[in-house]
Amino acid sequence: xxxxxxxxxxxxxxxxxxVNDYGRIxxxxxxxxxxVLGALMIEKDAYxxxxxLLRPQSFYEHRHQLLYTAITNLAISQQPIDLLTVxxxxxxxxxxxxxxxxxxxxxxxxxxxxxxxxxxxxxxIAQKALARELITYSNSIQSKAFDETQDVDxxxxxxxxxxxxxxxxxxxxxxxxxxxxxxEAINQIQLAASRTTGLSGLETGxxxxxKITSGWQNSDLVIIAARPAMGKTAFVLSMAKNMxxxxxxxxxxxxxxMSNLQLVNRLIANTCEIESDKIRSGRLQPHEWExxxxxxxxxxxxxxxxxxxxxxxxxxxxTKARRLVREHNVKIIFIDYLQLMNxxxxxxxxxxxxxxxxxxxxxxLAKELNIPIIALSQxxxxxxxxxxxDQKNDPNSRRPQLSDLRESGAIEQDADMxxxxxxxxxxxxxxxxxGNDIRGQAEIIIAKHRNxxxxxxxxxxxxxxxxxxxxxxELLANVGASRPQxxxxxxxxxxxxxxxxxxxxxDGDVPF
Numbered sequence: 001x002x003x004x005x006x007x008x009x010x011x012x013x014x015x016x017x018x019v020n021d022y023g024r025i026x027x028x029x030x031x032x033x034x035x036v037l038g039a040l041m042i043e044k045d046a047y048x049x050x051x052x053l054l055r056p057q058s059f060y061e062h063r064h065q066l067l068y069t070a071i072t073n074l075a076i077s078q079q080p081i082d083l084l085t086v087x088x089x090x091x092x093x094x095x096x097x098x099x100x101x102x103x104x105x106x107x108x109x110x111x112x113x114x115x116x117x118x119x120x121x122x123x124x125i126a127q128k129a130l131a132r133e134l135i136t137y138s139n140s141i142q143s144k145a146f147d148e149t150q151d152v153d154x155x156x157x158x159x160x161x162x163x164x165x166x167x168x169x170x171x172x173x174x175x176x177x178x179x180x181x182x183x184e185a186i187n188q189i190q191l192a193a194s195r196t197t198g199l200s201g202l203e204t205g206x207x208x209x210x211k212i213t214s215g216w217q218n219s220d221l222v223i224i225a226a227r228p229a230m231g232k233t234a235f236v237l238s239m240a241k242n243m244x245x246x247x248x249x250x251x252x253x254x255x256x257x258m259s260n261l262q263l264v265n266r267l268i269a270n271t272c273e274i275e276s277d278k279i280r281s282g283r284l285q286p287h288e289w290e291x292x293x294x295x296x297x298x299x300x301x302x303x304x305x306x307x308x309x310x311x312x313x314x315x316x317x318x319t320k321a322r323r324l325v326r327e328h329n330v331k332i333i334f335i336d337y338l339q340l341m342n343x344x345x346x347x348x349x350x351x352x353x354x355x356x357x358x359x360x361x362x363x364x365l366a367k368e369l370n371i372p373i374i375a376l377s378q379x380x381x382x383x384x385x386x387x388x389x390d391q392k393n394d395p396n397s398r399r400p401q402l403s404d405l406r407e408s409g410a411i412e413q414d415a416d417m418x419x420x421x422x423x424x425x426x427x428x429x430x431x432x433x434x435g436n437d438i439r440g441q442a443e444i445i446i447a448k449h450r451n452x453x454x455x456x457x458x459x460x461x462x463x464x465x466x467x468x469x470x471x472x473x474e475l476l477a478n479v480g481a482s483r484p485q486x487x488x489x490x491x492x493x494x495x496x497x498x499x500x501x502x503x504x505x506x507d508g509d510v511p512f
Contacts, residue, residue, distance in 0.1 A: 027131040028060040032121045037067050038108040041083050043115035047075050050122035058129040063099040066090070067108075083109050130166070137162045160315040202249055202332055202372065205242030207470055208457040212446055213417070216332060216372035220451075221363040223338070223411055225377040225400065226421035231442060232376045233258065234466040235421055236334050237266055239374075240304060243332065245271070250303035250330045254317060256340035260308040264299075270467045271298055305330065314343050314361045325369050335362070337376035338411070356410035363414045377411060379404040379420075398427050402447050418448040423461060442468065 036054075040046045056065045056072070070089040074081050087105055090096040099105070141159045144150045188200055197203060201215025216222065226232045236253075243249040255263055269276045272295040274288050284292065305324060309316065317335070324330040335341070343357045359375075366373040379400050400420040405411050412418060422443040424430075432438050444457040459468045 026060070026135065027128040029121075029124055029128050030061055030064075032124055033059050033061060033064045034108055035112055036118055036121050036125060037064060037071070038110075038112035039115035039118040039121075040068075040071050040081060041086055041105070041109050042112060043118070044080065044082075046115040046118045047071065047081055049115075049119045051075065053119070053122045053126045055129075058126055060128065060132070063104070066093075066095045066099050067105070069093075070095075133166055137166065157313055157315070160313070160319075163315075202243060203247055204239050205246055205470075206239070206444075206457065206459060206468070207472075209444060209459075212453055212455050212457065213449070214452065216374070217416075217451065218370045218372060219367045220372045220416040221359075221366045221414060222372060222374045222417045222419065223377050223405070223415040224374060224419045224421065225379050225405055227379050227381075227400070229426060230421045230423055231461060231463075231466070231468065232421060233336055234266070234270075234461075235442075235444075235468050236336060236374060236376060237263065237466070238270060238468040240334055241267055241270055241299075241302075244302040244304040245298050248303060249332060250305070250324075250328050252305045252307070252321065252324045252328075252330045252333045254312060254320075254333065254335045255306065255308045256310060256312050257336060258308065260306045263306055263308070266466050267299060268292070268296065269465050271295055273465055275464045276466055303328065310340075312341055314341055314358050317341070318361070318365055321365060321369060325371065330371065332371055333373045335373065335375040337378065338362075339378050352410075359411045359414040363416075377405060398422070398424070398429075399443075399445065400447075412448065415448065416450040417446065420445040420447055441471070 036050065040050070051072075054068065056069045059065045059068055067086065067090070070086050070093065071081055073093075074085055074089055079085055083105055087096065087102055090099060090105075096102070137159075141155065141162070144155055144158075145152075191200070197210070197215075199210055199215040201213065201217040203210055203215050204213075224232060224236060233255075240251045240253050244251045253263070258266075265279050266276065268274070269279045272288075272292050274284065274292060278284055278288065305328060307320060321330075321333055324333075338358060339355070341358050343354050343361070362373055362375055399422055402412050402418060405418070420443075422445055423441070424432075424443075425439055425441070430437065430439050440461055442459050442461040444459060446454045446456070448454065458471055460471050460473065461468055
């Protein structure tokens with residue numbers, strides 16, 4: 001019995017993991033820190049090689065942090081960096097004795113023969129500092145994970161935010177000699193020339209818009225903004241359908257406001273030319289069921305990927321976007337809409353700072369993935385109050401401006417292109433300044449274009465189908481089929497022939 005007990009104890013003790021009696025030391029390279037600091041004080045050009053790699057916090061020893069701070073201050077003030085100037089700077093800051101006095105500074109310079117490997121050594125120090133930073137954050141997250149009062153979802157957001165912050169601080173890209181960039185530019189020009197359309201970017205299906213933009217360009221952040229009920233979602237959803245169905249571009253659509261089922265219902269109404277309220281109620285006529293069966297095949301198999309995660313953070317978007325590009329070769333991303341996103345996991349003084357971080361991150365993501373990102377945005381209410389009483393019928397009185405962008409001027413600054421959607425008909429304006437009928441029309445106003453021209457594009461808006469299309473496209477014969485006049489004949493009826501006030505186009509399910 002005693003023998004069996006000893007054997008059981010032996011088995012249990014053999015399963016216990018050995019404990020390191022010496023503990024664990026944070027990643028560090030103090031000898032390289034000394035070599036770098038010494039090199040900086042004996043070689044006048046050494047600082048320029050390491051200034052982008054190192055910060056005072058990159059050094060493990062506190063006295064080395066103080067020394068590098070003094071060297072940085074000298075460089076900023078464009079003073080020479082050597083043993084004497086560093087000593088005087090430390091005396092001025094009152095930290096000379098804290099670093100070990102003149103003797104320690106002299107020792108640093110005596111240990112280094114040249115600054116030949118200073119950049120290589122600096123990279124190692126930067127890697128060690130990054131490892132320490134990751135350990136600090138991971139320990140903090142681990143401690144909070146053991147706390148049962150912490151919400152796990154919030155903790156995941158915080159962890160993702162911290163990692164994103166670290167990656168942004170350490171994301172550096174080296175310069176490139178111009179030759180390979182010129183070759184890439186020539187290849188793009190040749191590719192555009194080989195296309196019958198002459199476009200260098202992704203086609204949207206809207207010909208006049210493509211002429212101005214040359215198609216959506218890689219690495220561009222495009223903001224499409226409008227007041228509610230102008231048709232923001234309908235516009236980008238129509239565009240996404242054109243690109244995925246007609247041109248077979250893999251498209252990702254992030255909807256923070258509508259569910260994926262609601263979006264697909266809109267796509268069905270758009271593609272099958274069936275009124276939105278009939279799609280919701282299921283009260284379709286026999287010919288509409290036939291059209292549904294026939295045209296639904298256009299959507300099936302389309303490379304369109306929808307994500308309806310509510311309150312999506314910019315860090316979650318970054319992770320999902322990378323996977324979509326890697327696994328499905330997605331060529332463009334749509335986000336509906338920017339103000340519903342958050343940057344949780346990081347602290348901000350106000351909402352404006354958070355929106356600035358979101359827009360800056362979206363631009364960085366577009367550059368990283370080298371694809372266009374189209375983000376919707378709300379406008380301020382000032383648009384509604386614009387225009388005096390005698391201007392209420394002026395189609396230009398309610399036109400949005402760049403200053404109307406909501407919550408942050410950083411959106412305008414970060415965007416490569418800003419477009420507005422304006423439908424004068426919504427404000428009961430039915431004719432333009434020349435007296436032409438503009439019912440059922442929408443203006444796409446390109447107010448900012450970093451790499452091209454600005455201008456206006458007019459599209460047909462069909463509210464019943466939540467659909468935008470080219471003005472010169474054949475008008476849909478099915479619109480208004482239940483009414484005496486067809487959609488086409490109604491649009492050609494002169495104003496005032498049938499009624500003193502021309503009725504607006506029925507919006508049906510008015511898009512946001």
